[in-house]
Amino acid sequence: MRPVRRGDLDQVIALDAQETGLEKRDYWERVYKRYGRAVRGEQSWFLVAVTGSEIVGFVIGEVRDWEFGSPPCGWLFAINIAQPARVAGIGSRLMTSFCDALRAAGVRKLRTMLSRENTLVLSFFRSQGMMAAPIIPLELDLPAAAPKGRA
Template identity: 55%
Template structure:
């Protein structure tokens, strides 16, 4: 059960959810990115059939979490796999299984797309998200992330 006792449900995102999604992302990251999210939603509407998954968790009528994932084919020399691009749950709705349900629903979508592997990237210092993904059975992958600065 979620806050106020309303049961959780998971469904595809709708346009009217975006205000809550933008607010939740701003709460978690400290940066409000309205344009980014609106363009991501528009792209999602166009590409939903071809591999992007954008789901929300609701408690009653309130959006309490979201997950975004995407199936990518053959990038990095890898057979098609599902990527978890972002997952957030409102602080007052945490530890009630919302993220677990969101990830399970996303993985179901990936399975329907005949994908057999799910991957994600996370910041090394973000032990909270690491604990969550580990609890779901995700482990260190054989891929190594690399980067370099492009500005002097």
């Protein structure tokens, strides 16, 4: 486990594309700029699991404080393990590394969100001791924006 490097990004993008079926290079460039180049003292992490020269997993998250009245807590935004490496404990080691970083930052709670249909990741999180939180995510479908020039 180590912090991501700029040279890792192509492998991270490929790993994500294997899972999602989409190559989201622009998205991952923004994620790298925000989490991969964290300034000392910033409470954000983008960690990769490496076997030889191959990226076999990653975890990304940060400390968020006082949103919606919540004291500082860790938020895990993304975790992904290459399919051939999933039974090797790499996900658990990434979670441990991320949780250790949160504890060192004084944080005592970790949160994340996922689609209820994502049973694979839900099972993994439950195996790590995570359970339903006392928060309710809400969403609103927004209509398409009116074409420019129309009120």
